[in-house]
Amino acid sequence: MLEIKNINKSFYRKEALRDVSFRVNEGEVFGLLGPNGAGKSTLIRIINRIIEQDSGSIRIKGDLMTENDLRKIGYLPEERGLYRSMTVENHALFLARLKGLSKKDASTKINYWFDKFEMNDWRKKRIEELSKGMAQKIQFVCAVLHEPSILILDEPFSGFDPVNVELIKQTLLEFKLAGKTIILSTHNMKSVEEICDRAALINNSELIASGSISELREAKKNGIYAVRFKGNMISFVNALWTGFEIIDKDVLGDDRFEVRVKMRNDSSFEDLLKVLIGEVKIEAAWEVLPSMQDVFIDLVQPVKILDDEK
Amino acid sequence: MRNSLLIAAREWKERISSRSFILFSFIGPISVLAITFLLFTYGGESKSNWKVVIADPEGLLDDKIMANEDNSIQYSFVNSYVEIEEFRDAKMYQKFDALLEVNGKVLSNKTAYVFYREKPSVDMQTKIQYHYERRLEEIMVDEFTDLSLIDFRKIKQPLNVSFRDVYDPEDTSSDLRGWVGFFFGIVIFIFIFLFGMTILRSVTREKSNRIVEVLLASVKPRELLVGKLIGIGLAAILQFLIWILIIGIGLYLMRELIFPDMLDAANLSAQQLAIEGGGLIQENLNNASGSNQFIELVYERIQFGNMITFFILFFIAGYFFYGALFAALGSTMGSESDGQQFVIPLIVVLFLSLYAGYYSLYFPENGLSQLFHYLPFTSPVVVMVKLSQGYDLGHAYEIYVSLIVLMLSAILMLLLASRLYKNGILQFGHRLRLKHLLKWLKKS
Numbered sequence: 001m002l003e004i005k006n007i008n009k010s011f012y013r014k015e016a017l018r019d020v021s022f023r024v025n026e027g028e029v030f031g032l033l034g035p036n037g038a039g040k041s042t043l044i045r046i047i048n049r050i051i052e053q054d055s056g057s058i059r060i061k062g063d064l065m066t067e068n069d070l071r072k073i074g075y076l077p078e079e080r081g082l083y084r085s086m087t088v089e090n091h092a093l094f095l096a097r098l099k100g101l102s103k104k105d106a107s108t109k110i111n112y113w114f115d116k117f118e119m120n121d122w123r124k125k126r127i128e129e130l131s132k133g134m135a136q137k138i139q140f141v142c143a144v145l146h147e148p149s150i151l152i153l154d155e156p157f158s159g160f161d162p163v164n165v166e167l168i169k170q171t172l173l174e175f176k177l178a179g180k181t182i183i184l185s186t187h188n189m190k191s192v193e194e195i196c197d198r199a200a201l202i203n204n205s206e207l208i209a210s211g212s213i214s215e216l217r218e219a220k221k222n223g224i225y226a227v228r229f230k231g232n233m234i235s236f237v238n239a240l241w242t243g244f245e246i247i248d249k250d251v252l253g254d255d256r257f258e259v260r261v262k263m264r265n266d267s268s269f270e271d272l273l274k275v276l277i278g279e280v281k282i283e284a285a286w287e288v289l290p291s292m293q294d295v296f297i298d299l300v301q302p303v304k305i306l307d308d309e310k
Numbered sequence: 311m312r313n314s315l316l317i318a319a320r321e322w323k324e325r326i327s328s329r330s331f332i333l334f335s336f337i338g339p340i341s342v343l344a345i346t347f348l349l350f351t352y353g354g355e356s357k358s359n360w361k362v363v364i365a366d367p368e369g370l371l372d373d374k375i376m377a378n379e380d381n382s383i384q385y386s387f388v389n390s391y392v393e394i395e396e397f398r399d400a401k402m403y404q405k406f407d408a409l410l411e412v413n414g415k416v417l418s419n420k421t422a423y424v425f426y427r428e429k430p431s432v433d434m435q436t437k438i439q440y441h442y443e444r445r446l447e448e449i450m451v452d453e454f455t456d457l458s459l460i461d462f463r464k465i466k467q468p469l470n471v472s473f474r475d476v477y478d479p480e481d482t483s484s485d486l487r488g489w490v491g492f493f494f495g496i497v498i499f500i501f502i503f504l505f506g507m508t509i510l511r512s513v514t515r516e517k518s519n520r521i522v523e524v525l526l527a528s529v530k531p532r533e534l535l536v537g538k539l540i541g542i543g544l545a546a547i548l549q550f551l552i553w554i555l556i557i558g559i560g561l562y563l564m565r566e567l568i569f570p571d572m573l574d575a576a577n578l579s580a581q582q583l584a585i586e587g588g589g590l591i592q593e594n595l596n597n598a599s600g601s602n603q604f605i606e607l608v609y610e611r612i613q614f615g616n617m618i619t620f621f622i623l624f625f626i627a628g629y630f631f632y633g634a635l636f637a638a639l640g641s642t643m644g645s646e647s648d649g650q651q652f653v654i655p656l657i658v659v660l661f662l663s664l665y666a667g668y669y670s671l672y673f674p675e676n677g678l679s680q681l682f683h684y685l686p687f688t689s690p691v692v693v694m695v696k697l698s699q700g701y702d703l704g705h706a707y708e709i710y711v712s713l714i715v716l717m718l719s720a721i722l723m724l725l726l727a728s729r730l731y732k733n734g735i736l737q738f739g740h741r742l743r744l745k746h747l748l749k750w751l752k753k754s
């Protein structure tokens with residue numbers, strides 16, 4: 001659907017993006033991850049044609065992106081603003097019309113979204129009268145009013161209370177089911193795990209990883225397994241002996257425990273199960289994949305350390 | 311273009327619904343009307359009827375002063391000395407506005423004193439001087455010559471040298487009309503300045519509250535810039551039209567209701583008087599009858615149609631020229647408060663245009679005035695002055711040349727400004743320096 005190819009961008013002497021390429025498939029939620037200042041916002045601005053890349057191309061469904069394609073994109077920037085003196089309804093109408101909707105279409109869409117997000121009471125209110133959360137909701141609605149096929153959201157959950165975060169998540173999942181492509185730039189790794197299918201990680205202007213969420217987590221797994229059992233903890237420890245290392249444990253009560261174990265030497269999951277069978281009653285055992293938070297830190301941190309050493 | 315119009319419509323609505331717009335739309339023209347009213351009422355004379363006591367201890371004037379009495383001055387004679395303090399404080403003199411002291415030596419030293427309570431208008435001063443001088447002439451002719459009074463006055467007639475422009479021998483233009491042009495120039499200046507600052511504020515506000523990023527995902531920077539200029543410019547024109555309407559109705563009502571007979575020749579007593587007199591006094595009287603001249607000027611001599619047409623044309627071109635500059639500057643600022651130092655030179659340039667208008671008023675044919683007339687920074691004000699003074703025969707094309715130069719400059723400025731705007735609008739948090747401007751200007 002959206003193909004980013006060899007994008008380079010420098011601001012005078014400072015390199016903002018170096019040869020960044022990845023692909024976003026139709027109907028998927030794609031996470032664009034990276035620490036602050038990595039170049040995500042620059043890339044998003046390039047996709048939105050707000051700034052121009054120095055080299056590289058962006059294709060939509062195989063064709064080079066043009067000015068007209070902007071109408072297919074809904075964009076919610078991280079640092080977003082509204083005209084404070086406009087009324088909610090007029091503001092939404094104005095932005096929808098800039099995206100090419102007729103007045104009538106825009107009004108119909110506004111009615112639908114204002115109903116859905118329970119915003120009808122604020123229609124005639126000026127933006128300056130609203131709370132931050134309300135304004136965030138309006139910004140989200142303005143980004144999706146023209147029914148874009150690609151949605152680019154930069155930190156869409158910031159400023160929302162948990163109820164509204166859930167509302168936005170559900171809406172994004174509905175979009176996904178409707179076949180829309182969503183690019184999500186966020187620092188909230190939990191939501192990446194929850195709703196993203198694939199992700200790319202940019203650090204220091206470069207793409208350092210990309211793939212499906214499970215692939216990314218898989219790639220960073222470090223031989224940790226979890227075992228839930230019933231029995232004596234001492235018997236469990238004795239059984240492990242030298243081939244394994246206990247990382248931590250949770251006491252579940254009723255002589256039941258959940259323990260995370262790291263493999264040592266060449267020990268395998270099967271070895272672990274063999275030594276435990278007969279010593280404790282195993283209820284469940286599984287491989288523990290790192291969270292996206294861990295993946296993120298693991299990918300970004302080494303580079304930082306190297307930087308510090310320089 | 312559709313996007314620019316949408317942006318323009320939004321800006322227009324925001325401007326015309328703002329409190330400051332509504333206030334300025336009414337307070338502005340009402341102030342102009344109030345000043346006009348004051349000029350009409352008090353511009354000529356501070357007090358129209360004067361009582362003057364003439365202290366003539368030697369009876370030099372023989373209790374006579376003017377053959378044809380002037381209704382506006384009532385003379386009384388006292389054949390004794392009147393001390394200034396006495397005149398000032400004594401009850402019997404309180405009804406008099408001035409004391410004219412007749413000194414026996416006046417025939418030789420030609421010096422006289424008039425003591426007043428409230429300063430008389432130039433018109434009144436001229437009248438008193440004229441009456442006194444005429445009476446003295448009669449006495450002098452009688453005492454020192456064998457001539458008849460008529461012959462004496464023929465001889466005495468001073469030489470009246472009138473300086474005329476070779477291209478305008480009829481003297482159709484006048485300084486006063488030039489001032490009217492300057493007034494129009496000031497209005498252009500005020501409008502460009504006020505709405506230029508509005509553009510600047512609007513751009514920096516969009517930038518600081520980051521709505522600009524949402525907008526730029528839908529419209530090109532140039533569309534945004536042009537839309538903004540059009541929207542705010544239309545609001546300015548609407549405001550100007552409100553001004554014209556209110557001032558027009560006000561002037562009409564003033565003529566019909568408040569000053570119905572001011573244009574009536576019978577009331578031009580000062581001028582009537584002047585017809586009888588001659589020479590310098592006549593000139594003085596003509597000048598002194600300022601209020602009448604002003605009314606005549608406003609109602610009969612200004613070609614409002616021409617002035618307003620060119621005003622609007624030059625305002626639009628000048629507005630785009632300066633507006634683009636203001637917008638470019640706003641877009642390059644790092645924060646709303648930053649870059650004020652770059653606004654100051656722009657304001658200085660705007661003030662230069664005012665000075666240029668003033669300069670052209672006094673030195674219309676000067677080479678520098680010619681330069682100011684074509685220079686896009688100053689031409690909107692200078693052309694107004696020149697237009698009201700009148701172009702020389704066969705030189706009317708100059709105004710079109712100036713207009714074309716201004717329009718082309720405005721287009722060039724728009725191109726340069728949109729480059730600065732495009733490169734500067736998404737730069738935040740920096741301290742604006744000249745090198746930024748140069749860098750952004752170079753970058754395509």
